[in-house]
Amino acid sequence: MVHSMTAFTRLSRDAAWGSLHLELRSVNQRYLEPHFRLPDSLRDLEPTFRETLRRRLARGKVECSLRFESAGEGEALTINRSRLAALGFALQQVRAEIPDAPMPDALALLDHPGVVEAAEPDLEAIKAAAVALFEAALDDLIEGRAREGAKLAELIRDRLAGIGEQVATVRGLLPTILERQRSQLQERLAALQAELAPQRLEAEIALLAQKADVDEELDRLETHVAEVERQLSQQGPVGRRLDFLMQELNREANTLSSKSVVAETTRCAVELKVLIEQMREQIQNIE
Template structure:
């Protein structure tokens, strides 16, 4: 079966340019598709490309991507000394010492490096196209794990749903067989009541009452539609495409038919089965909420 859950997690790590990067992607259930990409501010330009890859891999669910860069500031820093400025400062110090007769406390190397402008930090020249491709590869690797996790969880969901469908069909069969029996029991109950009252009633009138009862409590159409929804649910589970919304619709229709059966029938046995079927359909609905 091609069921896919909306819950999953994936992780990858590797080099992106000079940086050590760890990328995590996780997803949870959501009515639609919603993507959040958290990148270092300096890498904001890479977000659109990552979103495009997400849209190709995931059609439904909330997906969060976390890109963590180890020692971002240190790796990116290239420090140079502003030698002309330092030479000029040293010349000033020497001139000042000569003018004051050597009464100037000498500066240490650390003192000079702390002087504004002596140290120059410059950004490394990086190939952003290559970095974007590498970052995309890391996302693809994490997404492969995510998709596998969603498929594995989907297989468990499908197995669970199949068990619920089998239970639902069992109750359906009992209700279907019980319908004619309930009508006959109603006819017998009417006959006993008439006999107890000691009154005479035309058999044609008696038959009409039974027919009216049968028409009011007829649930054949609802049972057929309910069986059709069960079959459609099973068929959807075999499709290699997102079916979560379709299954959600089918569960709603199942619930509608079961409610109608319950409102039409006055038979205690059927009413009890209706309660059981409602419980099963509600359990199906909970499972379907996490299907892509």
């Protein structure tokens, strides 16, 4: 099945410790090129994410953005009792030495470094949830690439059918081309008031027919079309193979154009080039 390299997905996950928001975006690229934007507390997940991408994708520029929002940030506070007791003991010593020294109020005590501690979230649980969210988002991204790939394959098959029609048209024109060459040669001889022996005339016509013979090019075009169709049904990445086949199809179309001796075959060669270029543009997005 053909997969596109273009897709986007966004997923979120909520829990008691807060919420995670993840976006994955992929566009066409010659190789696999991942980019990550992760919170500092989850930065060590990047190697895991990178390896997961490497196992499941072959090509594309993939951007991953992960955002973490802590639940009740600034509210979950605890008192460090040992620190507070040490501070109280120190204040008693100060009062014993300086009875008139003003004592801090409760709010000032809470503001002292180390007395109030924010409850630390369960970082391991958050990391596990982030990995699961990333894998779910990657599943969704790959499904999107598959849907887009199916549309691209349909467009390419339409162009392949068009190439088949042009090849059939040129094949049907071959007898007419040969007869026209014979007539044109005889007209030129008549204009020059020249006369060739029948054997010489047939030899000249055979030489012209050989120069204009495009059977081999048409056969190769049909072979390449069949191979493109086969690749569209293959499992795994096929973009590079399809890109190579577009080069081969274009080569045969150019040869057909260079051998053209009548306007009809020139028109068919031009139409072939248009169809091949349309396929090539679509194939740039195929994994």
